[in-house]
Amino acid sequence: MKYFITGGAGFIGSHLADRLADGNHVTVYDNLSLGKESHLSHHIGKKSFSLIKADLLDFDALKKAIAGHDAVFHLAATSDIRNNKLTDIDLKKGTLATYNVLEAMRLNGIKKIVFSSTSSIYGEAKIKPTPEDYGPLLPISFYGASKLACEGLVSAFCHNFKMKSWIFRFANIAGDRGTHGVIVDFIRKLERNCGELEILGDGQQAKPYLYVKDCIDGMLYGFENSNDEVNYFNLSSDGSTKVKTIAAVIVEELGLKGVEFKFTGTTRGWPGDVPKVEMDTRKLAKLGWKCKLSSDESLRKAVRELLKHYKPQFSNA
Numbered sequence: 671m672k673y674f675i676t677g678g679a680g681f682i683g684s685h686l687a688d689r690l691a692d693g694n695h696v697t698v699y700d701n702l703s704l705g706k707e708s709h710l711s712h713h714i715g716k717k718s719f720s721l722i723k724a725d726l727l728d729f730d731a732l733k734k735a736i737a738g739h740d741a742v743f744h745l746a747a748t749s750d751i752r753n754n755k756l757t758d759i760d761l762k763k764g765t766l767a768t769y770n771v772l773e774a775m776r777l778n779g780i781k782k783i784v785f786s787s788t789s790s791i792y793g794e795a796k797i798k799p800t801p802e803d804y805g806p807l808l809p810i811s812f813y814g815a816s817k818l819a820c821e822g823l824v825s826a827f828c829h830n831f832k833m834k835s836w837i838f839r840f841a842n843i844a845g846d847r848g849t850h851g852v853i854v855d856f857i858r859k860l861e862r863n864c865g866e867l868e869i870l871g872d873g874q875q876a877k878p879y880l881y882v883k884d885c886i887d888g889m890l891y892g893f894e895n896s897n898d899e900v901n902y903f904n905l906s907s908d909g910s911t912k913v914k915t916i917a918a919v920i921v922e923e924l925g926l927k928g929v930e931f932k933f934t935g936t937t938r939g940w941p942g943d944v945p946k947v948e949m950d951t952r953k954l955a956k957l958g959w960k961c962k963l964s965s966d967e968s969l970r971k972a973v974r975e976l977l978k979h980y981k982p983q984f985s986n987a
Contacts, residue, residue: 843879
């Protein structure tokens with residue numbers, strides 16, 4: 671098979687490239703704004719692998735690059751879920767970029783797309799754990815709004831042009847090569863000042879964390895074992911982990927002593943933050959898939975992997 675991965679040099683995308691590269695041809699398309707070529711260094715130079723450094727908003731480059739592939743894994747997006755200053759970033763890098771991917775597929779006769787969505791599309795859901803058919807969908811972040819619009823475009827293209835899609839609504843994904851998110855933020859804050867850690871909100875915010883390799887397993891399992899026109903799944907671990915627990919785990923794994931936690935005091939970490947997230951994962955479980963690690967286990971494993979890169983910089987650890 672010939673697979674095309676947008677955002678394939680990024681955190682999740684590079685792990686997906688590792689899995690798909692076994693016996694297949696993989697093309698990674700990435701503007702390297704967040705992705706790193708070093709994530710793919712072990713593939714570069716192989717005949718069955720290509721890295722194209724280009725932007726999804728460059729439609730001509732995309733249309734040319736995507737030609738001849740059997741399926742597209744569309745993972746590229748802006749990663750700053752906290753953004754509420756530049757209100758068109760998610761529109762451009764999320765929604766319009768997704769439209770370009772779908773239109774390039776249509777023009778090249780490519781019929782299969784796997785799309786990375788998010789639990790943020792549910793907004794502040796009143797039903798928890800939240801199932802895939804929950805509604806109305808009222809996201810409160812620009813990131814969530816963009817992903818919901820992308821899901822609508824995916825569905826419309828599938829209906830009108832006889833395409834098939836697999837939409838995965840991710841929990842918080844964590845693990846080696848992580849480039850952003852609360853774990854990376856906390857580590858960087860502690861690098862600057864290992865005696866104090868600012869925690870946005872009251873520390874009670876709780877969300878599920880899914881280990882990145884479990885995420886890849888779940889995506890590929892759903893892709894291979896469902897065959898509707900539009901297949902859509904929550905992809906999450908069991909349970910959830912509080913922000914203050916994440917802080918405590920990082921401090922413990924670093925071996926730091928006497929770190930003072932300073933909470934900003936609100937129930938949300940930032941405008942657009944959903945404080946409590948629980949995802950119903952029974953739909954994918956009915957197909958036969960279950961994640962290997964719980965939320966707490968995923969979180970600790972991710973911290974340990976990320977600290978391999980950061981720990982030498984802590985002089986008093």
